[in-house]
Structure formats: C-alpha cells, structure tokens
Amino acid sequence: MLPTKRLAGISMIAISSVLFLPNTSHAQDDVKAPPSEVLSLYDIAEAPSADRIQNDIQTLVDFGTRHTLSETQSETRGIGAARRWIHSEFQKISSECGGCLEVIYVSDTIQGESRIPNPTEVVSVLAIQRGSIDPNRYVMMSGDIDSRVTDPLNGTSDSPGANDNASGMAGALEAARVLSKYKFAGSIIYAGLSGEEQGLFGGEIVAEHALANGWQIKGVLNNDMISNITGIDGVINNSTVRVFSEGTRANETPEEARQRRFTGGEVDSPSRNLARYVKSQSDQYMTNLDVMMVYRLDRFGRGGHHRPFNKVGIPGVRIMETHEHYDRQHQDLRQENGVTYGDTMEGVDSDYAAKLTALNAITLAGMAGAPPFPMNVEASGAVKPSAKLTWETPSNAANLAGYRVHWRLTTEPEWTHSRFVGKVNEWEFTNLVIDNYFFGVSAVAKDGSQTPVVFPGAAGRF
Missing domain, CATH: 2.60.40.10 (Immunoglobulins)
Incomplete structure (x- = not known):
C-alpha cells in the first residue's frame, strides 16, 4: 500500500x-519538482578519453618503479619522479581552466613499520577544485601512485604497476580534465595517494590533514585497479564494476551501536548509501555498465585506500574491476612453467578504464552539484x-x-x-x-x- x-x-x-x-x-x-535528470551528466559520461588514460598509464609505467621506498631524486625513475609528474599534470590541467585547481602536496614521515622500517616521507598529490557556493564540502576521487613486486620491501626492481594502480591514478587525472570544464556548488578533490602498498599510509595522512583543516569530505571514491577485464577465473568482463562499502560506521560509539540494534542501520552507513548513489548514477546516466554492490568493506581479508578514511568517519567506497588476475598483482616480472607474471601494459584495457572513470566523474559531479546534505x-x-x-x-x-x-x-x-x-x-x-x-x-x-x-x-x- x-x-x-x-x-x-x-x-x-x-x-x-x-x-x-x-x-x-x-x-x-x-x-515544483526539479528536473529528474541533469543533462550535462550525459555529456560527462561520454567525455573520458581512453587514449589519454592509456598514455597516462604508460607514462607511470615508464618510471620503472613507483615503490614507496624507491628513488626520489631522479627525474626519470622512482616514486619521486612519478609524483612530480602527477603534480605537473594537475597544474597543466589547472592552467587550461584559468587556475581552477589548487595543487598541493600532503606528506608526513613514516618509520618503524614492518613495510617502512626506516624514516620515509610519504607524499600524496591533491588537486582541489573549489566549489562556488559550499567550498568546504568535498567529494574525492583517489588513485594510488605507488607500486610493488613480490617482496613488499623491494624498492629497486622494476615494478610497472600498470593496472595496480597506474589505472586508478590515470583515472583521477582524466576526471580532473573532464570536470575542470564545469563549475559546481561543492568542491572536488582529485588525489594521488602514496604508501598504499606499505600500509595505506597516504590515505591515513590525507585523512588526518582533512580533519585538521576542517574539510567536510562527504565521500571518497577509491579507485584501485580499474583497467583489467580478464580474470584469473577465465572470465572476460568489460561491462561490470564492483563497488565495495562498509555496512556500519567504523567509528560508531558503543552507545550508537546499542541504539542501532533497536532502530536498524546495519546496512545503511554513509559509505553504503554512497555505494547505492554510485549505482543509481550509473543506472541513470550510463549504458553498458552494471554496478555490482558488494556488501563488504573490501575484498575478503584485504584492504584499500578508502579504509583509513572510513576509520575516522569519512564515507568511502572502493571502485574496481570485477574479475581480478592475481598473476598480475604484486608479482616479480618473470615467466614460470609457461605462465607470465607481472603487472604490465598487456593487462590494461583503456576503454574499460575510461568507462569506470566516467562512473567516477558523474558521481563526483552529481555530489558536487548537489546542495548541502540534510x-x-x-x-x-x-x-x-x-x-x-x-x-x-x-x-x-x-x-x-x-x-x-x-x-x-x-x-x-x-x-x-x-x-x-x-x-x-x-x-x-x-x-x-x-x-x-x-x-x-x-x-x-x-x-x-x-x-x-x-x-x-x-x-x-x-
């Protein structure tokens, strides 16, 4: 009824x-009801370029390794060169929109951790597109700068990290190119986070920076592996994307948990409703892309860079391919028994990466264009x-x-x-x-x- x-x-x-x-x-x-659809989002959904994303992934791969413990002084190799290139790309995008992006580094020194034993500066790159009405309200799209091979402490061997996670980083750059042509009520952050493979430290540092500066981040779209369509299970799928989200807030108090037992909300955290929003945007504005909502913080027993944001109460989800290929993740480049291991360009499908970038772009635009949350x-x-x-x-x-x-x-x-x-x-x-x-x-x-x-x-x- x-x-x-x-x-x-x-x-x-x-x-x-x-x-x-x-x-x-x-x-x-x-x-009077407002329009039921935002026509510009159809254009945004078609705007990401597979060729530009392919070129950006290739550029990141060509740095040889982007391991958090790798070279920082070289201009051609290592994570230092990679993050400076990302910074310069964001600045180039900003120059084309009349300085609409504020490009900054956010960093801290980490040491004494199992994967960062010695003092190491973990540096992330953020490009901020300020809103015209509510500039302190943010939505963020992130990719990871760093890469790794089999040994998580190996910062010298070649570690292309094409899909994991040059694809997510290239997506964030491309989203900035597309959305910087528009103006929104709220602000958008395009982020390249470091230290993901060493313990999610880049996200932790940026989350702390956001809280310290009073940023009201209403959603983090963590893109981690968005260009592979061939799974180790033999399935090839270029029309489905997974969105992972936590069911209950990580930082709820015991009293809030007690209240939830009586009123409900186990599957209605802000992150879960953010995931539903991503799906609804796809259903409305995209074709040939099905969003599979996964009712789990991340893949079974694994983690991603939305987690440190969730930990402090900032809503966040993980957006990624549906069928992973584990021979192409965290592997030394080699061949064994006729099997090729390594995360190289051969595993990249840039058309699929462009499609998932479009999903991010319409979600960012929808949230940034919205009024303040009730x-x-x-x-x-x-x-x-x-x-x-x-x-x-x-x-x-x-x-x-x-x-x-x-x-x-x-x-x-x-x-x-x-x-x-x-x-x-x-x-x-x-x-x-x-x-x-x-x-x-x-x-x-x-x-x-x-x-x-x-x-x-x-x-x-x-």
Whole structure:
C-alpha cells in the first residue's frame, strides 16, 4: 500500500520517484519538482578519453618503479619522479581552466613499520577544485601512485604497476580534465595517494590533514585497479564494476551501536548509501555498465585506500574491476612453467578504464552539484500508524530546490520509492508503519543534482 500524507484535508498519494500533486492541494501549490535528470551528466559520461588514460598509464609505467621506498631524486625513475609528474599534470590541467585547481602536496614521515622500517616521507598529490557556493564540502576521487613486486620491501626492481594502480591514478587525472570544464556548488578533490602498498599510509595522512583543516569530505571514491577485464577465473568482463562499502560506521560509539540494534542501520552507513548513489548514477546516466554492490568493506581479508578514511568517519567506497588476475598483482616480472607474471601494459584495457572513470566523474559531479546534505535526520513513529522523518537545513544552501524522502522494505538492497516534498524539514508517511520499512532523505538542487540518501540517526549520518 502506498503511503499518504494528509494536508489541508486533502489525501495525496506518494509514488516512486515521480511526484503528482492534485490541483486541489493548497498546502503545496507552490511546490515544483526539479528536473529528474541533469543533462550535462550525459555529456560527462561520454567525455573520458581512453587514449589519454592509456598514455597516462604508460607514462607511470615508464618510471620503472613507483615503490614507496624507491628513488626520489631522479627525474626519470622512482616514486619521486612519478609524483612530480602527477603534480605537473594537475597544474597543466589547472592552467587550461584559468587556475581552477589548487595543487598541493600532503606528506608526513613514516618509520618503524614492518613495510617502512626506516624514516620515509610519504607524499600524496591533491588537486582541489573549489566549489562556488559550499567550498568546504568535498567529494574525492583517489588513485594510488605507488607500486610493488613480490617482496613488499623491494624498492629497486622494476615494478610497472600498470593496472595496480597506474589505472586508478590515470583515472583521477582524466576526471580532473573532464570536470575542470564545469563549475559546481561543492568542491572536488582529485588525489594521488602514496604508501598504499606499505600500509595505506597516504590515505591515513590525507585523512588526518582533512580533519585538521576542517574539510567536510562527504565521500571518497577509491579507485584501485580499474583497467583489467580478464580474470584469473577465465572470465572476460568489460561491462561490470564492483563497488565495495562498509555496512556500519567504523567509528560508531558503543552507545550508537546499542541504539542501532533497536532502530536498524546495519546496512545503511554513509559509505553504503554512497555505494547505492554510485549505482543509481550509473543506472541513470550510463549504458553498458552494471554496478555490482558488494556488501563488504573490501575484498575478503584485504584492504584499500578508502579504509583509513572510513576509520575516522569519512564515507568511502572502493571502485574496481570485477574479475581480478592475481598473476598480475604484486608479482616479480618473470615467466614460470609457461605462465607470465607481472603487472604490465598487456593487462590494461583503456576503454574499460575510461568507462569506470566516467562512473567516477558523474558521481563526483552529481555530489558536487548537489546542495548541502540534510543534517540531523531522525525518524520516529514507534507504536503509531505513521512514520515521520525530521531534518535540518544547513547554511550555504543557495542552490537547494528542496528535499526528497525515500523508503524501502528492510530486505531491499536499494531505495525503491521516493517523492519530492519541497523545502520542508519534516515529512509524515501516513499509514506506513515504521517497523516494516527503512527511511531516508536527500537534498535536491534546482538543476536536479542530489545528495546520496541520508539514513536517520548516527548510523547513517554523513
């Protein structure tokens, strides 16, 4: 049964995704739904260039090794040369958009770790595209600069790291080229993170930098291996992408966990709703790309550079190929028993990398174009015939058209129903019992851009 809301004696039916308001309703006569799609996102989805991505991957491979412990003074070999080249590429992109990117290094010295025994400066490169309305709200796309072979401490042997992870780094550069041609309400960070193979230190350092500077990062899209389509299982797949996300917030308090036991939210962390947002963007704006949401922080027993952000409460997901080829990951370059090992250009499919870069770009653009996220979202309705959502409107909401409320059965993996409700701060779902559904709310811009869905309470707070 569809829920109804009674206003001014009129019963209005809420249906999925589209709002129809009867002419006899006086309480909401002035509510006009924004566009249901942002037309520029179709162009953005087609813009990433496979050739440019291929060239960038090749350039990174040509540095020989990008191991965190490798050469830093050479201009042609090692991680020092690689990060300086990335910095210069971001600056080149910035010069083409009138200085729209602020390009910075973020670094710290790590030592005494199992994979970094001696003092080593771990340096990441960030390019920041400031928003015009809400510049302190960020969404980030990251790739990893570093590479490795079999021995995690071997910083001298050739370590091409073509797919792992020159592909993700090339994707971040290409996304910057595409999106720097547009202006957004919020800010975008394009990041090259270091130290991933040595213990996720680049992400940890950048997350600490973000918190210290008060950056409101609402989502991290960690791209790690986005150019391989041939799996070790024999499957070739260029039309599916995996998106990994944690189910509950890593930093929730014992009291928040206790509350979640009674109200729900085990599968509605900000990261999980970010993953749902990535999928919804793909479904709307892309063709021939299926998003496989994986309800897991990362691959079984493994890690990625979104994890240090999740650890401190910043939402983040991992975007990557669906079928991995383990002979091409963390391997010395060699041949054994007729098998070729090593992460070389032969394992790169640049068309697939361009497709996954496009997925990132439309997600970044959608979130950066959206208004500020609804604050302090709460749900109520225990032992009542109706569920109620309340929320607050933050400042810097000049592009806000209003809010969209969402609901789904508790067993549904994605949000199935929604309606636009205008510039209000509460909504009651008459005759929809709160016990049987999950609820959320998103903010919608005047051009139709919207935030991911915010689940009520601490469990879902971005």
